Amino acid sequence: MTTELxxxxxxxxxxxEDMDLKSWEDVKPLFDDLLNxxxxxxxxxxxWLHDRSELESYLSENFAWRYIRMxxxxxxxxxxxxxxxxxxxxxxxxxxYGNELDKRTVESPFIDQLTAEPQYAVMIRGMRKAIEIFRDxxxxxxxxxxxxxxxxxxxxxxxxxTLPNEAGEPEEITLPKASDRLYHADRAAREEAWRAxxxxxxxxxxxxxTLMTDLVKLRHEVAQNAGFANFRDYAFAALGRFDYTPADxxxxxxxxxxxxxxxxxxxxxxxxxxxxxxxxxxxxTKVDVEGRPAxxxxxxxxxxxxxxxxxxxKLDGAGRLANFLRTMRAMHHLDLESRKGKAPGGYNYPLExxxxxxxxxxxxxxxxxLVTMVHEGGHAVHSFLTRDLPLxxxxxxxxxxxxLASMAMELLSMDHWDVFFDNPEELRRAKLQHLESIIETLPxxxxxxxxxxxxYENPPAGPTxxxxxxxxANWLRIYDQxxxxxxxxxxxxxxxxxxxQRQLHLFEVPFYYIEYGIAQLGAIGVWRNYRRNPxxxxxxxxxxxxxxxxxxxxxxxxAANVPFDFSKEHISELMGFVWEEIARLSAPxx
Numbered sequence: 001m002t003t004e005l006x007x008x009x010x011x012x013x014x015x016x017e018d019m020d021l022k023s024w025e026d027v028k029p030l031f032d033d034l035l036n037x038x039x040x041x042x043x044x045x046x047x048w049l050h051d052r053s054e055l056e057s058y059l060s061e062n063f064a065w066r067y068i069r070m071x072x073x074x075x076x077x078x079x080x081x082x083x084x085x086x087x088x089x090x091x092x093x094x095x096x097y098g099n100e101l102d103k104r105t106v107e108s109p110f111i112d113q114l115t116a117e118p119q120y121a122v123m124i125r126g127m128r129k130a131i132e133i134f135r136d137x138x139x140x141x142x143x144x145x146x147x148x149x150x151x152x153x154x155x156x157x158x159x160x161x162t163l164p165n166e167a168g169e170p171e172e173i174t175l176p177k178a179s180d181r182l183y184h185a186d187r188a189a190r191e192e193a194w195r196a197x198x199x200x201x202x203x204x205x206x207x208x209x210t211l212m213t214d215l216v217k218l219r220h221e222v223a224q225n226a227g228f229a230n231f232r233d234y235a236f237a238a239l240g241r242f243d244y245t246p247a248d249x250x251x252x253x254x255x256x257x258x259x260x261x262x263x264x265x266x267x268x269x270x271x272x273x274x275x276x277x278x279x280x281x282x283x284x285t286k287v288d289v290e291g292r293p294a295x296x297x298x299x300x301x302x303x304x305x306x307x308x309x310x311x312x313x314k315l316d317g318a319g320r321l322a323n324f325l326r327t328m329r330a331m332h333h334l335d336l337e338s339r340k341g342k343a344p345g346g347y348n349y350p351l352e353x354x355x356x357x358x359x360x361x362x363x364x365x366x367x368x369x370l371v372t373m374v375h376e377g378g379h380a381v382h383s384f385l386t387r388d389l390p391l392x393x394x395x396x397x398x399x400x401x402x403x404l405a406s407m408a409m410e411l412l413s414m415d416h417w418d419v420f421f422d423n424p425e426e427l428r429r430a431k432l433q434h435l436e437s438i439i440e441t442l443p444x445x446x447x448x449x450x451x452x453x454x455x456y457e458n459p460p461a462g463p464t465x466x467x468x469x470x471x472x473a474n475w476l477r478i479y480d481q482x483x484x485x486x487x488x489x490x491x492x493x494x495x496x497x498x499x500x501q502r503q504l505h506l507f508e509v510p511f512y513y514i515e516y517g518i519a520q521l522g523a524i525g526v527w528r529n530y531r532r533n534p535x536x537x538x539x540x541x542x543x544x545x546x547x548x549x550x551x552x553x554x555x556x557x558x559a560a561n562v563p564f565d566f567s568k569e570h571i572s573e574l575m576g577f578v579w580e581e582i583a584r585l586s587a588p589x590x
Contacts, residue, residue, distance in 0.1 A: 005327045009354040012058070014051040021062050024093050030055050031097045035104065042110040052101060053392040057352035059094065060392070062086070064349050068358050070150075071343035072335050074157040080150075087146045092139045099134040102127040119550035123393040126240045133226045133237050141222050148218070151211055152507035153343035155204055160340060161196040175200070176338045176362045182286040183294030183366065194283035198495040201502065208501045209468060213460055219510060220459040231456040235511040240398060243553045243564065249449060249514050255568035256446040256517070257481055259575055263439050268486035279488040288429070295430055297370045297420035301336035304363055305329055307419045308373050314416040316538065324384045325377060331356055336373070338362035345504050346372045348379030348406075352395065355387025367430055370420060371410055371437075378409025386548040397549040399512055400564075401556050403519030404526070405545050408560075410434070411527035412541065432585040435578055438520065442571075443482035445517035448503055450478050452511055472497045518566055524574045525562030536561075 012019060015030055034052055039045050066083040073079055105111065106128055114120040161178050165171040181193035216231070223234035232246065272280040274289035288294070298304040305325065312322035328334055333356055335342075346361030359376045363369040382405035386395045414431055421427040454474050460467045476497060489496050500506060505513050530537030544560035554564040563570065 005323065006330050007327060007354060007356050012054060014054045015058055019058060021059070021090070024090055027055065027059065027090075028093070031093075031101075034101055035097070039104075039108060039110070042113040045105075045108050045110050045114065049105070049391060053390070056098075057392050059090070060352040061354065063090075064351055064358070068335075068349055068360065071153060071157075071360060073341050074154050074343050075341040080154075083150070084147060088143055091146065092143050095134075095139045095142065096136070099131060102131050102134075106131065119394055122549060122551060123391070125242065126393070129237055129240060129242075133228075133234065135225045138222045138225050141218055141225070145215065145218050145222070148211065148215060149508045152208070152504065153345075155207055155211075156344045156504075157342060159200050159204070161193075161200050163193060163196055172340075174338050174340055174342075174362070175344075177364050180294065180364050180366050182283060183288070185287065185291040185293065187284070187287075190283040190287060191281070198492075198498075201498060202495060205498050205501070208498075208507075212455075212501075212507065213464070213467070215507065215510075216455055216459050219456065223456075230459070232453055232511065235456070239511060243400075244518075246453065248566070249453070251568070252514065252517060252566045253446045253450050253482075255566065255571045256442050259568060259572045260439060260442045261482060261484070263575060263579060264443055264484045265486060267436055267439060268484035272486055279490075280486050281488055282492065285487065292429075295367045295421070295426055295433070296365045297367060297417075297430070298363075299365055301334070301363055304336055304369065304373055305334060308377055310419040311374070311413050311416045312377065314419065315413055321381055324380055327356060327384075328359065328380060333358040335360050336363045338364050346376055348376040348383065350379075350383045350395075352392055355383065357383040367433055370417070370430075371434060374409050374413045375406040377413075378406035381405060381409065382545045385542065385546045389548045389550070394548045394550050397547075397556070398553060399515035400518050400522075400553050401544070401549070403515045404522045404557070404560070407516070407519045407523035408526040408541055411523055412530055412538065414527075415530075428585055432582065435582050435585070438524070438578055439575075439582075442517055442520060445513060445520070447479055447482040448500070448506065449511075449514040449517070450481075451475055451500060452506065452513065454478065455506075456510075475500050518564075521566055521571060521574055522557055522560065522562050522564070524578060526560055528574075528577055529561055 011017070015027075019026070021027060034048065034055070037048060039048055063086050066079075066086050070076075070079040070083045106124060111124065115124050156175075159175050160172050161175065162170050162172050163178060163181070175197055178193050178197050182190050184190050184193070219231040219234075223229075223231040226234055226237075228234040228237070236246065268280060268285075271285070271289055275284060277284060298307055309322045309325050309329075312325060313319055315321060333351075336359070342362055343360075344362065347359075349358045349360065351357055357380050359373075359380060361369065361372050361376060363373070379402065382397070382402060386397075389395045414434060417430055418427055421430055451474070455471070458470070458474075479496070479499065503513075526537065526541050529540055540559065540561040544556050547556050547559055551559075557564040
């Protein structure tokens, strides 16, 4: 089945078909209706929840489009203004009314009739926690935070470097395009690109240092207003982390240090030996060890989506997964290629009302971009599988589940990457590089998460210079715990001290990172199931995603037939499976 489909948004029986948000006054009467409407029985409460979901889905999508358009063109002041208007003039009212509506829900005399059903029990649990931590005085602080957080994207999105093009002439290019040169066989060209990238980042060191300090202070104030000792503890409550604790995160850090970092060292040692280098330098870590050209799985955004659709068709013979992407293409819900002025990174943004998400990324032509595409494609599959769930709360799973969708798709799709690589040797290289990247990614996740714990357990207190020095020292201490001991950073210490500034999550979505590690473990489990039984493995994955947030995280993982477990023993077992695959792909052809 290859028909490209478009999807119409559902009817709006509560808010009206012609709703067009221009100001808070356009939606205030609807919120007042929800706040004051009589709810005489459980059926009335259910309908009330449906009406609330309809209104909040509309507003969520309205905000989403403002964000999407702004990130597609950060230089357009009008788009930034439209986004900021929502943040400053609409969002504060939503926070206040949302808290009142949550209280009305949980205080209903009929709530027990709903919470007897697991999906309502999970949703109401989250509402109760949100009520517990809500403070009126935090509303303006959260508005300020949302505005300040976007400064990161504007700063990094404007970064370019000038490097010689193929004709030897200077050319201004984006950092993602410059990063492609780190795969170049010419070591001098790699070093030139690496130094240019990090010098450009270093030029903005003070700007981003100041921004992070300001964000930590604001977040600490929010936490203290809500009665928490620090923002870490507040964030765990705000993110609804009911199924694990900070202590579990610390155990994850130590487990990764003990079971994964030794493999990282082994990979680095093998790379240094294969390249016959006296010292392995940071610009030597991406290039093919045999000096072969960088893999180029596609040459344009259009080719990338074409081949991803083919890949999804091969994964799911029924064509359902590929048709999700066909629908997105037909509806112009894709912006894939890197260009100046785009915000950094990539995302799949759920659009709550129509249920067809938007994928944004900065593709050039690298394997990294292929992985990003299938990663965001996994998120898109999740959005489609949950779009018909009746309440917004059911459609919004926690990130530990959302990232299971994306990271498992990276591995599930890998067996069908032959659509990107018709050369068997290039296909082998691509698979090997991706599996090695898992060995690299888990320590990086532990690094960023542990650094966040330090940041918010130690908010700025003394003089700024002393705080910045202490922050950098602790960053380096944590980074060294989880990086390989082989790479030589001599003379590059000023760059090593700001590596954390490349991580968008630290600035824009604090404490959203450990989820990648938890989900990576689940994804390896899903892939192992798929390898053992493709049909059952894929179906388990789809079963889990289709639940949305109608059950607890451990139960959703169980639906995929994988444990919600990040103990040392489990991580070691999964790493053994990955390492066996790496060894198989690395073995000489018979």
